[in-house]
Amino acid sequence: MMNFHDRDLNLPRLCNEALNQPLTEAECSVMIAAAARKVEELFDILRIDHRNDHNTRDTPQRVAKMYVEEILAGRYTAPPRITKFDNAQAYDQLIVTGPIELRSMCAHHLMPIHGAAYIGILPSADGKIIGLSKYDRIVEYFAARLQIQEELVKQIGQYIMDMTSPRGLAVRISAVHMCKTQRGVRASHRSRMVNTYYWGEMASDTALKGEFLQECTMLDRDGAT
Numbered sequence: 001m002m003n004f005h006d007r008d009l010n011l012p013r014l015c016n017e018a019l020n021q022p023l024t025e026a027e028c029s030v031m032i033a034a035a036a037r038k039v040e041e042l043f044d045i046l047r048i049d050h051r052n053d054h055n056t057r058d059t060p061q062r063v064a065k066m067y068v069e070e071i072l073a074g075r076y077t078a079p080p081r082i083t084k085f086d087n088a089q090a091y092d093q094l095i096v097t098g099p100i101e102l103r104s105m106c107a108h109h110l111m112p113i114h115g116a117a118y119i120g121i122l123p124s125a126d127g128k129i130i131g132l133s134k135y136d137r138i139v140e141y142f143a144a145r146l147q148i149q150e151e152l153v154k155q156i157g158q159y160i161m162d163m164t165s166p167r168g169l170a171v172r173i174s175a176v177h178m179c180k181t182q183r184g185v186r187a188s189h190r191s192r193m194v195n196t197y198y199w200g201e202m203a204s205d206t207a208l209k210g211e212f213l214q215e216c217t218m219l220d221r222d223g224a225t
Helices: 025-045 059-071 132-143 149-164 206-224
Strands: 084-086 095-106 112-122 128-130 168-177 193-200
Touching (some): 025 059, 112 132, 112 149, 112 206, 128 149, 149 193
Antiparallel strands (some): 084 128, 112 168, 168 193
16 A cells, blocks of 8 residues: 655655646545545544544545645646747836735644735737736645745735746735634634735835735725626
């Protein structure tokens, strides 16, 4: 029987980093089966009857499958393919896209994080550009793992920088953390965390920062109407 730790290249690293090699379909199946057995053990410890209760009989399998194929999929799959196009008209002004739906999982309490990401790109006149939908795919990929928001915003931006080499880039995330709203202080569901990270000219040009933040505000306002 194949063990999902067999390949050294696939040994886990940090919880919000991808494995060195994507898992094969067979490895995913083995991982789901092993994780389901552990969820069963957890239910036994918590005195939840998953054998006779019709509500929880298949829950361990469902939870394991959900973690491998959805919540943590960004760790086990290859990054999204980025199709780059020539900047034929030498466009060199700020482009802002958002709000991009963001769903992730808090690394500290395994509680959902949900909100929106905004990306500002300052393309190089002689560089490459990518389709708008690719930014959504990139956000989804890095969010699909255990995360903290401070690192997520940097992972998204650094990947875009590495793939497209723009003159400047900004990534902003505004999100609700259910580890704060559903436990602990039980804060209002309107309570959000907002953070922004800048690269290149976006980091050094105050006017560009202001333009980006203004556009984020307008996009957020339009999305709420």
